[in-house]
Amino acid sequence: MSKDTALISAACEARQHAFVPYSQYRVGAALRTAQGHIFRGCNVENKSYSLTICAERAAVFNAIQAGEQDFEALAIATEDGAAPCGACRQVLAEFAPDLSILLVTAQSPPTFTETSLKLLLPDRF
Numbered sequence: 001m002s003k004d005t006a007l008i009s010a011a012c013e014a015r016q017h018a019f020v021p022y023s024q025y026r027v028g029a030a031l032r033t034a035q036g037h038i039f040r041g042c043n044v045e046n047k048s049y050s051l052t053i054c055a056e057r058a059a060v061f062n063a064i065q066a067g068e069q070d071f072e073a074l075a076i077a078t079e080d081g082a083a084p085c086g087a088c089r090q091v092l093a094e095f096a097p098d099l100s101i102l103l104v105t106a107q108s109p110p111t112f113t114e115t116s117l118k119l120l121l122p123d124r125f
Contacts, residue, residue, distance in 0.1 A: 004073070004102060004112075007032050011075035012106050014040035014055065021045060028077040028106070029055035031063055034070040039063040056088035060095065071096040081105040081113060083120055092117050093124040 007030050015028025020043060027043040041058025056076060063071065074092065076084060081103045084092070092099055099117040104110050 003032065003036075004075075007038060007073055007075040008077070008102060008104050008110055008112060010038050010040055011077035011102075011104055012110055014042045014059075015077045015106055016042075018042040018055070019044045022047070022049075026079070026106075027055040027082075029059040030075045030077075031056075031059040031071055032073045033063060033068045034072050035068065037063075037066075037068060039066065039068065054085060054088050056084045057091050060091055069095055071099055073100040073102065075102040075104050075112070077104040077106040077110065079106060081111070083115070086121075089117065089121040090124065093121055097121075097124060 010030035011028045015026045018026040020026055022045050029041045031039045039059050039062040041055045043055045045052045101115050102112045104112040
């Protein structure tokens with residue numbers, strides 16, 4: 001299994017755990033570190049919408065709490081291959097401004113488009 005295939009699979013699996021009673025829009029993310037570890041995240045909604053956490057940030061926070069900060073790739077699995085929101089882009093840029101990003105359409109089999117954080121957030125803080 002290739003590194004990208006494993007990352008995509010992890011993002012699709014994480015998507016299944018999303019808590020989305022309001023939007024019904026499941027998102028899974030898998031973040032690979034330079035050491036080859038994969039950290040997952042899913043979106044978790046809240047009635048107070050601003051308290052919702054995105055899958056991408058959940059994956060980053062999981063990696064940080066495990067002592068990892070050197071990120072090389074992120075796969076994001078959605079029903080339509082959506083890109084990360086602006087808040088997630090900025091959080092990712094804090095650690096990996098040149099991060100490789102795979103935008104995954106979670107179908108069987110999944111398809112993806114490859115981009116980078118540098119292209120998605122060209123003028124970061």
